[in-house]
Amino acid sequence: MPTMQIADGPLRELTLIAKSRNESLGDAVAFLIEQFHRSATNSAQPPAPPTTGVAVYATYQGERIEGLFDPTTAGLTVTSGALSGSWFGSPSGAAKAVVANLKPGVTPNRSGYDFWFVASTGKTLASIRNKR
Numbered sequence: 001m002p003t004m005q006i007a008d009g010p011l012r013e014l015t016l017i018a019k020s021r022n023e024s025l026g027d028a029v030a031f032l033i034e035q036f037h038r039s040a041t042n043s044a045q046p047p048a049p050p051t052t053g054v055a056v057y058a059t060y061q062g063e064r065i066e067g068l069f070d071p072t073t074a075g076l077t078v079t080s081g082a083l084s085g086s087w088f089g090s091p092s093g094a095a096k097a098v099v100a101n102l103k104p105g106v107t108p109n110r111s112g113y114d115f116w117f118v119a120s121t122g123k124t125l126a127s128i129r130n131k132r
Contacts, residue, residue, distance in 0.1 A: 096110055
């Protein structure tokens, strides 16, 4: 199997991406390559954000990030900021990715149900967790 050398800085970033997605480093590389190809092929027209779900937001490092939470799957799609269009299998995965993106170097572990807020009520996502 081929090997590759990665400088310390990019390796830390890649490790954060892998951890936020609960994946191996190899899977994180594959994810980034897929994202690159998507952005290259869709550069003329950005992908449309999902239209169904519970509107949520988080504020971190002074930046408001918006998303849509799917109560059926518990997945969350980020709809604004650098991660716009990214889908995560859980609110915590999305929260970790936001933290890793906005403040690299800090431990990104977060409870997504406390990190994200329901846009219509201002309450934490935990407030609707048991209503799925």
